[in-house]
Amino acid sequence: MKIQSIRGVKDILPGEIEKWQWVEEIARNVFSKYGFKEIRIPIFEKTKLFSKSIGETTDIVEKEMYTFTDRSGEQITLRPEGTASVVRAYIEHKMYNPPSVVKLYYMGPMFRYERPQAGRFRQFYQIGIEAMGTDNPMVDVEVMTLLMEFFRLLGLTGLELEINSLGCADCRPKYRETLKEAISDHLDELCQNCNHRYERNPLRVLDCKVERDREIAKELPKTKDHLCESCQTNFDQVQTLLDSTQTPYSLNSMLVRGLDYYTRTTFEVVSTGLGAQNAICGGGRYDSLVEEFEGPPTPCFGFALGMERLISVIPFGDKKDLESRPDIFVVGLGEEAKFVTFKIIHELRRDGFSVDQDYAGGSMKSQMRKANKSASRFSLIVGENEIKSGKYLLKDMETGSQNEIPATDLINSIKKQLAHPSSSSRA
RNA sequence: GCGACCGUAGCUCAGCCGGUAGAGCACCUGAUUGUGGAUCAGGGGGUCGUGGGUUCAAACCCCAUCGGUCGCCCCA
Numbered sequence: 001m002k003i004q005s006i007r008g009v010k011d012i013l014p015g016e017i018e019k020w021q022w023v024e025e026i027a028r029n030v031f032s033k034y035g036f037k038e039i040r041i042p043i044f045e046k047t048k049l050f051s052k053s054i055g056e057t058t059d060i061v062e063k064e065m066y067t068f069t070d071r072s073g074e075q076i077t078l079r080p081e082g083t084a085s086v087v088r089a090y091i092e093h094k095m096y097n098p099p100s101v102v103k104l105y106y107m108g109p110m111f112r113y114e115r116p117q118a119g120r121f122r123q124f125y126q127i128g129i130e131a132m133g134t135d136n137p138m139v140d141v142e143v144m145t146l147l148m149e150f151f152r153l154l155g156l157t158g159l160e161l162e163i164n165s166l167g168c169a170d171c172r173p174k175y176r177e178t179l180k181e182a183i184s185d186h187l188d189e190l191c192q193n194c195n196h197r198y199e200r201n202p203l204r205v206l207d208c209k210v211e212r213d214r215e216i217a218k219e220l221p222k223t224k225d226h227l228c229e230s231c232q233t234n235f236d237q238v239q240t241l242l243d244s245t246q247t248p249y250s251l252n253s254m255l256v257r258g259l260d261y262y263t264r265t266t267f268e269v270v271s272t273g274l275g276a277q278n279a280i281c282g283g284g285r286y287d288s289l290v291e292e293f294e295g296p297p298t299p300c301f302g303f304a305l306g307m308e309r310l311i312s313v314i315p316f317g318d319k320k321d322l323e324s325r326p327d328i329f330v331v332g333l334g335e336e337a338k339f340v341t342f343k344i345i346h347e348l349r350r351d352g353f354s355v356d357q358d359y360a361g362g363s364m365k366s367q368m369r370k371a372n373k374s375a376s377r378f379s380l381i382v383g384e385n386e387i388k389s390g391k392y393l394l395k396d397m398e399t400g401s402q403n404e405i406p407a408t409d410l411i412n413s414i415k416k417q418l419a420h421p422s423s424s425s426r427a
Numbered sequence: 428g429c430g431a432c433c434g435u436a437g438c439u440c441a442g443c444c445g446g447u448a449g450a451g452c453a454c455c456u457g458a459u460u461g462u463g464g465a466u467c468a469g470g471g472g473g474u475c476g477u478g479g480g481u482u483c484a485a486a487c488c489c490c491a492u493c494g495g496u497c498g499c500c501c502c503a
Contacts, residue, residue, distance in 0.1 A: 116494095306502085306503030333461060
């Protein structure tokens with residue numbers, strides 16, 4: 001029986017991982033500029049944390065969580081998203097004290113038991129941000145512009161930012177009832193799914209993709225027309241601030257997020273370059289969640305973006321330089337020379353060079369082939385003759401020229417050679 | 428959970444109406460003694476996803492199962 005990985009998960013191998021590291025590095029830089037600090041949260045939590053925050057009737061909680069009982073009988077779940085854990089950590093470590101806005105980011109794997117598909121995996125990676133402790137619309141907009149700046153640095157085009165407001169704990173339930181009432185007149189015309197949604201999550205009807213339902217949805221009451229006064233003011237301010245940064249966006253009154261904790265501003269970034277799973281990033285405000293877990297009233301704003309989807313739309317074509325290459329590939333000819341080069345390699349590395357060799361040894365031709373494949377800038381050739389004469393050969397792999405360098409002053413000589421950037425321009 | 432298509436060398440794929448497998452790339456070796464990338468010549472490598480069945484005979488037909496891809500649902 002051949003062993004194989006679990007369905008819907010995958011290994012990220014060298015050649016691919018460089019892209020991830022590059023994206024993560026840029027993320028850290030950008031987030032740091034906006035004052036966000038990293039938090040590492042556990043990969044699993046008590047099941048209740050997720051079921052309560054995400055919502056008992058959501059698809060995630062109802063059928064997508066990896067839940068198990070541990071040896072002590074505790075119900076444990078592999079995290080399907082990050083916000084719940086950050087909220088838990090925020091309360092557990094009393095980060096609300098002293099009062100100030102806490103700005104955190106995380107990156108790592110999430111788990112959802114779904115049918116694998118383009119841009120959808122059972123273990124997938126998210127980068128997320130949470131700004132906790134204020135309902136100032138400046139934070140909403142700052143986070144959205146941070147995101148767009150991040151995408152710009154990655155070289156992305158063809159993105160669309162869509163925003164909506166879902167209202168608060170005050171006006172949202174009222175709107176929900178209004179909506180239900182309006183839908184009830186059309187139940188026999190709407191698709192089967194929407195009939196379920198009517199009971200469980202009526203806002204989702206607005207999001208249906210069935211042509212006929214969309215027509216009906218157009219006529220249904222929209223959140224934006226049923227916001228209470230403070231929510232309306234808040235949403236207006238968000239738009240004014242967005243305008244001031246000249247960030248392009250569009251209003252989408254059909255934009256309803258699938259997690260229960262969202263309030264007020266919600267947004268999504270979709271890419272035209274993806275298939276059915278076209279949302280790269282989703283987020284919004286969640287002003288009541290901290291309180292629901294018995295923390296102090298703490299309005300928050302955050303987002304999560306999917307790494308796999310993000311990476312699949314980044315134009316990496318012109319970024320061939322992501323893979324690292326050694327400075328020097330050392331070629332040793334013969335038993336004695338291999339023993340000598342082993343020590344040389346150790347010293348070169350200690351001096352800061354990245355160095356590799358062909359462990360199998362073999363003919364010079366074969367070792368030079370390896371050197372070539374490694375894409376190293378130089379090869380250092382050490383054979384019987386060189387050991388006798390005390391002069392090694394340093395070959396520039398791009399120009400093909402080589403010269404002798406004294407064994408007694410190896411490190412300094414190599415440093416001099418490598419300092420000349422003239423020969424290091426390889427595309 | 429549902430539907431469609433697919434699963435042959437490391438990779439991309441060919442294999443007609445069933446007769447026990449091939450190409451390109453990659454890899455290895457060589458083309459005058461210790462020198463890579465180009466060319467040329469050789470070479471290694473597959474229990475045809477797995478398990479059953481039909482048949483004298485199956486990579487090709489049937490069933491099951493696992494996996495992949497694409498959609499539905501949902502979401503990142």
